[in-house]
Amino acid sequence: MGSTPRSGGSEQGRRAPSRKRADARRNEQALLEAAAAAFVESGVEAPVREIADRAGVGMGTIYRHFPTRADLVIAVYQHQVEACAHAGPTLMATATSPYRALTEWVELFVDFLTTKHGLAAALRSDIARFQTLHTYFLDRLLPVCGELLDSAAAAGEIRTDITALEFLRGIGNLCIGGDENYDARRLVALLVAGLHTAR
């Protein structure tokens, strides 16, 4: 979270090519956070003005940085997807078993989705509008999830009749909604348990 993989904090130090660039980046960051919050509360179709107000900028600024809504949505989730993607290899290296690594990664993913679940709505949107988001999402997470599944499968710990894509989408769907009567974690745990091979 907040990990910007490529630059290590030297931004303040350099003579920006243009002073404006720093402001713009600050605005962009504020917008991403505002949009993330708005998406949680109102879904990915949250009114532009609401996002602008949360970010403390004008609506025009949103359009400058993110010409289409898809651009904004992608930017918002890219960040979190990135964090999730990075967690995969780490868990595979540290967990006591492939299945355990899978379980823990899924928990991370669910934690992410349940707090930012506008994502689920965005992902299942069949509109071309969100195709880019969908694509990016899968580009980053599918390989990670695939490796976790493959490892566990190779260890004979899980069934092999499900694809990583289907698995991810199932988890995503289970994370939609949620209140005192619905705990996505519990249901996803059931799903993962169902994957476990009987001994």
Added chain:
Amino acid sequence: MGSTPRSGGSEQGRRAPSRKRADARRNEQALLEAAAAAFVESGVEAPVREIADRAGVGMGTIYRHFPTRADLVIAVYQHQVEACAHAGPTLMATATSPYRALTEWVELFVDFLTTKHGLAAALRSDIARFQTLHTYFLDRLLPVCGELLDSAAAAGEIRTDITALEFLRGIGNLCIGGDENYDARRLVALLVAGLHTAR
């Protein structure tokens, strides 16, 4: 239920109490079909005009038959929910085991949801507008599902740490979306498998 005012199916035989009713009934049927289709494509918030156009009627006709959107949504799903509710006891009586009955009922339910999955969207809508639908839905299916779960639990075939409500909602969520890369049946099967007690 509610639309056959006075008699039990002998309508074709008698001199219709009012000829007009025939037209109205035809329209109502057309509306239900149009709405079902619209819900699948656009969700339960599909524009009134779209539904009216699909049904080939004016918008006012929708309001005459279904004063609120909840009325329409309920009417659309009522038949299928009813069928599902009736299937529970039947399966419990005929299946080879409680767990098997549960499995088969869930399959029926999933078949229903995957074709009319706008339902899922409606059910997770937190808007007061759909409270009635939600209530009806639970009134009919929760007891049935609860009994199936109880029977299987009593037979020691499934875990007992999940409520019927949560289970139903989980299934509902898994049924959202679906294409060549996503088979809700497979995922729900996984969920049910996860419920199965290890031997």
Added chain:
Amino acid sequence: MGSTPRSGGSEQGRRAPSRKRADARRNEQALLEAAAAAFVESGVEAPVREIADRAGVGMGTIYRHFPTRADLVIAVYQHQVEACAHAGPTLMATATSPYRALTEWVELFVDFLTTKHGLAAALRSDIARFQTLHTYFLDRLLPVCGELLDSAAAAGEIRTDITALEFLRGIGNLCIGGDENYDARRLVALLVAGLHTAR
């Protein structure tokens, strides 16, 4: 009220030119009463369906009897205006003074208006739609009111600088609205008092 000046109840007895005529007249009467009531509650623009429902007839029946709304409005008030018109000469003949006759007639008129005050709204409506009503209204009441004013003026009891038309409209306006904080009678009384010549 209810006075049908020209026929004295012999309707039941005669072989109606057509049986339907009796039904139709009954419907018309029901409609007039229903409309009067509806106008009181919702004004002269009360929904057609409301009036039809109150009268226990279909909407089409209204249109048959009163092709335009103006026709209905006129018919409704004609009745009461008639009663008011008749009261003028009577009061002039029986009251103890012309001014007293005027006062009492105004009280009758106000009683009428305050209960059926949709009339005021109709009368001040500048639309051509209600021109006919306006005309009829004045045709019947203006002469009566004029005579009452003339008599009182001739007796030197009132000022002469106001026309009957203006006076009537003033009364009509004062009768618009009315609740615990507004008693049209009291205000009209003030108006009439203002008309009284100081001795």
Added chain:
Amino acid sequence: MGSTPRSGGSEQGRRAPSRKRADARRNEQALLEAAAAAFVESGVEAPVREIADRAGVGMGTIYRHFPTRADLVIAVYQHQVEACAHAGPTLMATATSPYRALTEWVELFVDFLTTKHGLAAALRSDIARFQTLHTYFLDRLLPVCGELLDSAAAAGEIRTDITALEFLRGIGNLCIGGDENYDARRLVALLVAGLHTAR
């Protein structure tokens, strides 16, 4: 009031805090004038689009400036109500008698109402929607009118059996409508004359 955020009238002199405000203010003014005109012709329920068209702006602009219809109605009449309220004390100080002050204030009030008489319609509207308007109106004028009446009453010049509220409403009603055959001024004068105690 409320639209001059920070300073007391020195705006012309300073570098405008925001140039945009000028346009907005111009639009607001245009809207007030358009609404006033529309109210006179069609009453305070004049269609939003009509007002927008008259003002030469989009409908959204109305909602930006005046979120509810009550806001618009109040804004339209506020200025005139304010002027009327201020006139009360002035007249009491300068008129030759309390009754004379009352008479002159009423004339002012009537002048106002007869030009903007949509107000009367608004005030007698029992809809909750106009509660705010009603409240504002009474907050400003009732005390003024009350003092005028009290002074005249204290001087023994008028009757005491009428409340300021009833009196105001009566005047308001008399100001509804008006053409060559109806002069509200004359009728209100009659009302005020009726209030005068006989000597």
Added chain:
DNA sequence: CATGAATGAGAATTCATTCAT
């Protein structure tokens, strides 16, 4: 570059009026 005022298309809802039965 940023702002936020303005625009106007889109959706819901109500009701007068028509017309098939």
Added chain:
DNA sequence: GATGAATGAATTCTCATTCAT
């Protein structure tokens, strides 16, 4: 003649998007 189902125009309100400042 009577009925009431159906129609669709009228109206309100919301927001994405543009653009003047």
